[in-house]
Amino acid sequence: MSAPLLSIEGLRVGFRNASGGLVEAVRGIDFSVEPGEAVGVVGESGSGKSLSMLAVMRLLGSPARTTGGRVMFDGRDLLSIDEARMRAIRGRDIAMVFQDPQSSLNPALTIGRQITDVVRAHRRVSGTEARRIAAETLERVGIRDAGKRLDAYPHEFSGGMRQRALIAMAIACRPRLLIADEPTTALDVTVQAQIVDLIAELRRDLGIAVIFISHNLQLVAEIVDRVVVMYGGKVVEDGPVEAIEREPRHPYTGLLQACVPSLTGPVGPLVTIEGSPPRLGRMPQGCPFSPRCPRAESRCETQMPPLVVDFDQRFACWRPL
Amino acid sequence: MRDLASTLRLIDWTGWLGAGIVVIMVCAAIFAPLIAPYDPVALSIEDRLLPPDMVHWLGTDQAGRDVLSRIIFGARASLAVGIGAVVIGALIGVSAGLFAAYKGGLGDQIVMRIVDGVASIPLLVWAIAIVGILGVGPVRVGPLMLPNEIKIVLLVGVLFSPVFARVTYAVASRVVGADYVRARWLQGATHWDIVTGDILPNCLSPIIVQGTLLVAIGIVVEASVSFVGLGVQPPQASWGSMLSDARSAIYSGEWWLPVFPGLAISITVIGFNLLGDAVRELFDPRSEARTLVA
Amino acid sequence: MLRLVAGRIVSSLGTLLFVGFALFALTRAGPGSPARIVLGADATAAQLAQFEQANGLDRAFLTQYGAWLSDILRGDFGRSFVTGRDVGTEIVNSLPVTLSIVLFAFAIALVFGVGIGIAAALRPGGVFDRGARLLSVLGLSVPAFWLGIVLIRFIAVDLRWLPPGGYAPLSAGLSAHLQTILMPSVSLAVYYIAVLARMTQASLQETLRGDYVRTARAMGLSSPRVVAYALINALPPVVNLAALSFGYMFGWALIIEQVFNVPGLSRALLNAISQRDFLLLQGIVFLFTVIFVLANLTADIVNRVLDPRQRVAA
Numbered sequence: 001m002s003a004p005l006l007s008i009e010g011l012r013v014g015f016r017n018a019s020g021g022l023v024e025a026v027r028g029i030d031f032s033v034e035p036g037e038a039v040g041v042v043g044e045s046g047s048g049k050s051l052s053m054l055a056v057m058r059l060l061g062s063p064a065r066t067t068g069g070r071v072m073f074d075g076r077d078l079l080s081i082d083e084a085r086m087r088a089i090r091g092r093d094i095a096m097v098f099q100d101p102q103s104s105l106n107p108a109l110t111i112g113r114q115i116t117d118v119v120r121a122h123r124r125v126s127g128t129e130a131r132r133i134a135a136e137t138l139e140r141v142g143i144r145d146a147g148k149r150l151d152a153y154p155h156e157f158s159g160g161m162r163q164r165a166l167i168a169m170a171i172a173c174r175p176r177l178l179i180a181d182e183p184t185t186a187l188d189v190t191v192q193a194q195i196v197d198l199i200a201e202l203r204r205d206l207g208i209a210v211i212f213i214s215h216n217l218q219l220v221a222e223i224v225d226r227v228v229v230m231y232g233g234k235v236v237e238d239g240p241v242e243a244i245e246r247e248p249r250h251p252y253t254g255l256l257q258a259c260v261p262s263l264t265g266p267v268g269p270l271v272t273i274e275g276s277p278p279r280l281g282r283m284p285q286g287c288p289f290s291p292r293c294p295r296a297e298s299r300c301e302t303q304m305p306p307l308v309v310d311f312d313q314r315f316a317c318w319r320p321l
Numbered sequence: 322m323r324d325l326a327s328t329l330r331l332i333d334w335t336g337w338l339g340a341g342i343v344v345i346m347v348c349a350a351i352f353a354p355l356i357a358p359y360d361p362v363a364l365s366i367e368d369r370l371l372p373p374d375m376v377h378w379l380g381t382d383q384a385g386r387d388v389l390s391r392i393i394f395g396a397r398a399s400l401a402v403g404i405g406a407v408v409i410g411a412l413i414g415v416s417a418g419l420f421a422a423y424k425g426g427l428g429d430q431i432v433m434r435i436v437d438g439v440a441s442i443p444l445l446v447w448a449i450a451i452v453g454i455l456g457v458g459p460v461r462v463g464p465l466m467l468p469n470e471i472k473i474v475l476l477v478g479v480l481f482s483p484v485f486a487r488v489t490y491a492v493a494s495r496v497v498g499a500d501y502v503r504a505r506w507l508q509g510a511t512h513w514d515i516v517t518g519d520i521l522p523n524c525l526s527p528i529i530v531q532g533t534l535l536v537a538i539g540i541v542v543e544a545s546v547s548f549v550g551l552g553v554q555p556p557q558a559s560w561g562s563m564l565s566d567a568r569s570a571i572y573s574g575e576w577w578l579p580v581f582p583g584l585a586i587s588i589t590v591i592g593f594n595l596l597g598d599a600v601r602e603l604f605d606p607r608s609e610a611r612t613l614v615a
Numbered sequence: 616m617l618r619l620v621a622g623r624i625v626s627s628l629g630t631l632l633f634v635g636f637a638l639f640a641l642t643r644a645g646p647g648s649p650a651r652i653v654l655g656a657d658a659t660a661a662q663l664a665q666f667e668q669a670n671g672l673d674r675a676f677l678t679q680y681g682a683w684l685s686d687i688l689r690g691d692f693g694r695s696f697v698t699g700r701d702v703g704t705e706i707v708n709s710l711p712v713t714l715s716i717v718l719f720a721f722a723i724a725l726v727f728g729v730g731i732g733i734a735a736a737l738r739p740g741g742v743f744d745r746g747a748r749l750l751s752v753l754g755l756s757v758p759a760f761w762l763g764i765v766l767i768r769f770i771a772v773d774l775r776w777l778p779p780g781g782y783a784p785l786s787a788g789l790s791a792h793l794q795t796i797l798m799p800s801v802s803l804a805v806y807y808i809a810v811l812a813r814m815t816q817a818s819l820q821e822t823l824r825g826d827y828v829r830t831a832r833a834m835g836l837s838s839p840r841v842v843a844y845a846l847i848n849a850l851p852p853v854v855n856l857a858a859l860s861f862g863y864m865f866g867w868a869l870i871i872e873q874v875f876n877v878p879g880l881s882r883a884l885l886n887a888i889s890q891r892d893f894l895l896l897q898g899i900v901f902l903f904t905v906i907f908v909l910a911n912l913t914a915d916i917v918n919r920v921l922d923p924r925q926r927v928a929a
Contacts, residue, residue, distance in 0.1 A: 107848065335752075437626075549870060583757075587761070614859050614860055
């Protein structure tokens with residue numbers, strides 16, 4: 001078996017709180033991404049999914065910081081290389097797009113300028129060449145008349161077009177991994193589907209591996225090979241998308257799947273998960289999901305279940321489905 | 322509403338320092354005749370240019386007058402102009418803002434364009450020129466003889482008023498159109514109820530913040546106008562005119578003459594600035610930058 | 616865009632018309648008519664009337680104002696009743712002095728204010744951050760004219776590095792010129808360094824938290840480029856404040872010129888006051904007001920150019 005493209009090992013992210021104590025939001029997660037693979041990272045807000053990806057990119061803002069683990073990429077630990085090396089990797093090898101395309105683009109610069117800046121940060125090319133690449137990339141993400149649209153400002157674009165432009169910035173240097181942090185959450189439902197399709201298409205045509213972060217399991221399932229489910233700063237389940245959909249083992253995954261009403265399936269009662277995710281610093285001693293879990297027993301509250309491997313699926317539960 | 326004790330705990334030491342300075346200066350101004358060790362205008366030829374010692378703590382000037390006493394009395398002119406101008410500015414500005422927001426339409430346009438016009442007048446140039454041309458003599462209002470400072474107070478007050486007008490207008494025009502205010506009309510609330518119950522409480526905090534910072538600017542304006550001889554008239558003491566008199570001492574070496582009045586201005590201005598910053602921190606921590614400039 | 620700029624220019628002209636009127640009215644509200652001032656206390660009523668007629672002072676007030684304004688538009692500030700000299704010439708003689716002090720002070724304030732503000736915003740808690748905090752307390756509180764007095768004492772009298780006052784025009788050589796305007800300009804600049812540093816720091820700290828800054832970092836842009844991304848969005852309030860500051864600086868320059876005994880507009884204005892020379896006073900104050908309004912207008916237009924959303928909004 002060839003080496004994975006990215007391998008996250010025991011990653012921990014914490015905050016220093018007002019009284020000086022350390023509060024961990026990501027509590028030791030492991031998973032890896034193969035070259036060209038699409039992985040969905042799913043969980044509610046506060047599950048630590050976005051924080052862990054920011055940690056991979058070394059973009060955590062104070063007061064959050066990485067407190068442990070390794071992130072292996074190309075045989076190097078991204079957490080221990082110097083900032084100049086890391087900067088060369090960002091945008092060229094790994095790129096990340098964010099949730100809100102409205103605020104993620106610089107309002108004072110043209111779309112073209114923002115894409116060419118990325119190109120010229122990583123490649124020694126002339127201005128005209130960078131502009132040609134920018135136009136080509138913009139065309140690639142489905143913006144018509146790209147040559148002219150280069151001179152447009154973000155506010156002249158619709159929400160969906162802005163997200164396409166952001167994706168163009170991300171893929172302008174043909175990275176090997178694209179991390180998309182809830183790229184469709186801020187968009188209209190119809191536009192969401194287009195963006196999801198675009199990411200799937202880029203992955204297929206350009207062979208870019210994708211980590212797709214979302215709170216919506218069904219949305220992610222359409223385009224990924226594998227799903228990693230996070231809860232309370234831990235990976236609670238991880239496996240091929242078909243297995244997760246057909247036979248979720250962790251009760252949380254099961255409930256996540258039942259949450260969104262299916263348009264094609266039989267009409268049943270709308271399921272919601274009772275309660276709310278655990279608060280930082282108030283993590284239960286045992287399984288983080290135990291306070292909300294319909295199957296919880298006394299052991300679940302006191303002992304953290306280990307991640308067990310069952311064929312190609314992994315889950316952390318004392319009483320799996 | 323937070324209780325008073327926990328609110329006060331939010332003020333850091335710089336805020337308390339500012340408040341302390343302001344209180345001391347205001348007390349000095351009010352109780353000047355009781356505090357000052359000497360008569361601030363009493364001439365004494367044999368006591369000329371004495372350096373600071375136990376008898377004259379801050380020394381004496383060219384006419385043998387006690388510098389400390391003159392500084393204490395000088396606080397009167399500084400604070401009277403600074404605070405007076407802010408009060409006048411707030412009265413004019415708040416009324417203009419309320420009128421424009423209420424009236425709407427053409428009245429609104431006219432008043433707010435006038436406010437824009439007043440805001441585009443350079444403060445100090447006009448203060449010097451207008452007081453200069455009107456003359457530095459006292460003003461007779463009925464049986465009262467008001468000193469020259471009253472002109473400075475009125476003029477600076479008018480030029481301060483756009484700050485207050487804009488704040489009030491912003492709050493008032495938002496409140497006037499709000500649904501809950503319309504509901505209050507229907508319940509029979511009067512204009513007075515709306516103004517005192519809904520509008521003023523909402524613009525009080527920016528008015529207090531801006532007002533405190535403007536007092537500091539007013540104090541420097543008074544000192545500057547007095548420095549060029551158009552403010553407080555001799556022999557009355559003013560920090561600005563004391564500095565003006567001290568110019569010859571730059572060369573002869575009586576350092577206490579320029580140093581102490583300058584320190585008095587700086588410390589008072591620091592006091593009002595620190596207090597203003599603390600008050601803003603308390604009411605409106607999000608507005609980070611001071612936009613006031615003069 | 617063009618229409619927007621034109622609109623702002625028209626409203627600035629309206630403002631000048633209104634403010635000029637207030638100025639004209641206030642100068643005429645002083646004690647003594649111009650005729651009485653020029654001809655003295657013994658002049659007869661007939662002499663006064665003749666003077667007023669000869670100089671157009673018997674016309675309706677608004678007519679006088681209109682005539683004055685339209686003359687100024689043609690570059691004619693009038694001839695002083697008191698000295699008989701041309702007001703325009705007087706202004707042209709003293710303006711370069713004031714202008715060179717203000718421009719130099721403005722450059723100092725801009726470079727140091729914005730520079731310190733950026734450095735402070737980039738390293739919260741660092742030397743510049745703490746320094747900026749101290750500066751913003753002290754710089755805002757030390758009156759420029761007092762600072763000038765202190766500088767004269769230390770730099771000119773004790774250290775003898777620079778002349779204590781006076782003015783050497785640029786034609787006397789750059790070095791001599793700079794020697795005379797350095798201390799006045801620094802005294803004038805300190806307050807504005809503090810004001811601009813504070814605004815730059817606050818504004819840049821705000822934009823550095825922006826999502827687009829995170830995007831720029833996620834795409835691997837270099838640190839200077841990332842800062843530039845934040846800076847271009849942080850500039851509008853700074854530009855606005857800088858323009859206002861430029862306008863206000865002329866006012867404080869009047870006081871500073873007195874401290875350093877510089878023959879600029881301050882001397883001309885104070886002469887006009889002591890000689891009750893209305894026309895000269897009106898001319899100088901109107902000029903300052905025009906500069907102030909122009910500074911505001913420039914700020915407005917620059918802001919619109921910097922913010923593409925406003926550029927198209929019209």
